[in-house]
Amino acid sequence: MKLSARWLALLAAVLLPFSFGLKAEAAPKVTLLIHPTLFKAAGGPTGIVAELEREKGIKVEVVTGSGQKGLREKSMLSFSSGGGEFDVVTFIDPWINEETIGMFEPLDKYISSAPAAYEYEDLIGSLRQVGRFPKPGGATYGVPYRIGTGIFYYRKDLFKKAGLSPPKTWAEFLVAAEKLTQPGVYGVVQRGKSGTSVEQDFLRYLHSTGHGVLSDGKYKCLLTRPESVKMLEIFAAPFQNGWAPPDMLAYGRDEYRTAIMQGRAAMGLYFSPYWGLLTNPKKSNVADKLGWFLVPTLDGKNVGATYNGGWWLIMDKKSKNKKAAWELIMALTNKKNQLRAALNWANGPTRSSVYKSSEYLKKFPVAKDWLTALSRGTAAAQHPRAAEIRDITSKEVINFLQKKKTAKQAMADACSQLAAKLR
Numbered sequence: 069m070k071l072s073a074r075w076l077a078l079l080a081a082v083l084l085p086f087s088f089g090l091k092a093e094a095a096p097k098v099t100l101l102i103h104p105t106l107f108k109a110a111g112g113p114t115g116i117v118a119e120l121e122r123e124k125g126i127k128v129e130v131v132t133g134s135g136q137k138g139l140r141e142k143s144m145l146s147f148s149s150g151g152g153e154f155d156v157v158t159f160i161d162p163w164i165n166e167e168t169i170g171m172f173e174p175l176d177k178y179i180s181s182a183p184a185a186y187e188y189e190d191l192i193g194s195l196r197q198v199g200r201f202p203k204p205g206g207a208t209y210g211v212p213y214r215i216g217t218g219i220f221y222y223r224k225d226l227f228k229k230a231g232l233s234p235p236k237t238w239a240e241f242l243v244a245a246e247k248l249t250q251p252g253v254y255g256v257v258q259r260g261k262s263g264t265s266v267e268q269d270f271l272r273y274l275h276s277t278g279h280g281v282l283s284d285g286k287y288k289c290l291l292t293r294p295e296s297v298k299m300l301e302i303f304a305a306p307f308q309n310g311w312a313p314p315d316m317l318a319y320g321r322d323e324y325r326t327a328i329m330q331g332r333a334a335m336g337l338y339f340s341p342y343w344g345l346l347t348n349p350k351k352s353n354v355a356d357k358l359g360w361f362l363v364p365t366l367d368g369k370n371v372g373a374t375y376n377g378g379w380w381l382i383m384d385k386k387s388k389n390k391k392a393a394w395e396l397i398m399a400l401t402n403k404k405n406q407l408r409a410a411l412n413w414a415n416g417p418t419r420s421s422v423y424k425s426s427e428y429l430k431k432f433p434v435a436k437d438w439l440t441a442l443s444r445g446t447a448a449a450q451h452p453r454a455a456e457i458r459d460i461t462s463k464e465v466i467n468f469l470q471k472k473k474t475a476k477q478a479m480a481d482a483c484s485q486l487a488a489k490l491r
Contacts, residue, residue: 096392097127101146101154103139104132106214106379109415110400116409120399126392136160147171152386155393159382161198161447162454164210169201172209173383178394179208186398190419192439198447199380203284210380211401212418217441218272218374219434221328221346222335224359226253234361237368238276238302245311248334256306257324257333260316260469267462268375272337273303275375275446276365281461281482282449287490289483291461292476295366300475304468317469329353337363337374340438341416360434362441372437376445378416453489460485 100117102110107130110116117128131154133139140163146153148171164172179188188196191212197203199210222234226248235241245255259265274280277295282288290296306312313319313327325342327333329352338346349355362372381397383390399405407422409415411431422428423439432438449457464482467473473481 095125095127096389096395097129098155098387098389098392098396099129099131099153100396101131101133101139101143101157103136103158103379104134106158107132109214109409109413110405111409111413115413116399116405117396120396124392124395124399126395128396144168147384147386150386152384152388155384155387155389156396157382157384158213158379159210160379161377162450164199164201164380164382165450165452165454166202167452169207169209171385173385173387173390173393174207174209175199175211175383175394175397176208178397179211182398186402187421190403190421191401192418192420192442194376194443194445194447195378195418198376198450201450203450210382211397213379213381213400215376215378215416215418215442217340217376217438217445218275218337218363219340219372219437219441220335220361220363221338221343221358222361223248223328223331223333223354223357225357226334227359234359235364236362236371238299238364238366241364242302242305244335245306246309249311252332254306254313254327254333255311255335257312257319257327257336258303258306258316259319259321259324260307260466261318261320262462262466264458264462265320266317266465266469267458268339268377269337270300270303270461270465271375271448272363274299276363276373278370278373278446280375280446280448281457281486282451282490287449287451289486289490291479291482291486297475297479298366300465300468300479303465304475307469308471317466328358339377340434340441341414343432343434344414360437362437370444372441373444373446374441376442376447378418451490456489457486460489 120126133142143157195212195215200206200208230247232244235244248255259269271280279290281291283290307316324336328336329346331353346352347355347358363374365371383393387393403419403421406417406419407425410417410422410428423435429435460482464478468475468478
């Protein structure tokens with residue numbers, strides 16, 4: 069039977085909207101708020117986010133924050149407004165705390181339903197725990213994306229000349245620091261500049277005891293413990309005895325990296341990713357003379373325990389694109405891309421398999437010991453007053469460095485001030 073032109077037109081009018089509706093369905097889109105350095109570590113605009121769009125059809129709009137402070141301000145403004153402006157955000161560990169988790173999407177259901185190939189358990193256990201809150205056994209709010217730890221980099225030639233082996237105890241470390249100090253070369257270099265610099269370097273010593281400034285959960289100040297006081301004395305000993313540069317209190321990141329690169333220091337406890345810079349023959353005078361050793365401990369056991377710091381991926385609870393947001397988190401942290409990012413874009417990997425990879429070990433022979441340090445290390449206090457904790461700790465560490473107080477008094481005063489902030 070032939071349909072009249074009138075019936076054909078009517079049929080088209082009914083079916084056409086359905087046809088156009090299917091074609092016009094928008095591709096999933098998510099917005100990522102990320103530190104610019106971290107975005108470079110994901111390959112930038114032509115890297116992982118571009119691949120996600122090609123493979124999954126998920127469009128990623130990238131917004132970069134201006135440094136840690138700017139990124140945190142942008143993200144918290146978005147979270148508190150409840151508008152879901154940013155679906156996925158990069159957060160450092162202290163920002164995952166009791167005041168923020170109510171704005172984050174719990175991720176356990178996504179993790180449990182992730183494809184087997186994602187292998188969530190391959191992410192380093194100590195880092196997975198940081199993403200959980202409260203401690204212990206809380207829900208998962210963050211997936212580790214980029215990480216660094218503490219490790220000693222040292223002059224192999226100077227150690228050999230002095231007849232020294234890499235120390236495994238802090239007592240051996242102090243013996244080496246004194247013996248390595250010669251005209252033009254200091255035994256140890258560390259940061260002493262107030263604020264983040266001196267606080268982070270002290271934490272790398274302190275966390276070798278298995279704990280940091282505060283206990284988990286109840287946030288009890290641990291600085292008055294005998295081992296904490298001892299670690300402050302050890303941290304200060306090179307400076308107070310002339311085995312470290314006399315202007316160490318002005319040393320920040322660039323100064324203490326430059327000191328060893330110019331051959332003015334025998335060893336230093338460094339942020340692990342600095343290895344590539346320190347061993348770059350175009351920038352370092354001692355590139356072929358450097359080795360490494362794990363952070364000592366008081367008793368020589370559990371060597372390598374130190375302070376870990378890095379970035380986690382958070383999903384906004386108000387995200388309107390949660391399925392696509394989770395796909396983005398998996399893309400940034402899966403096994404393939406963590407290895408690619410580590411090899412090609414200088415990312416600090418968060419997966420055990422990367423550190424064990426023959427490709428990665430060939431490029432970074434130190435990677436095996438990086439993994440040991442990361443696995444044994446702990447994070448800073450995940451507390452809303454993290455900035456104030458840093459300032460108080462920094463101030464009292466410097467008070468002892470300058471011999472204005474005893475180590476015991478400095479740590480007691482720090483705990484007293486912290487108690488007022490933690491109430």
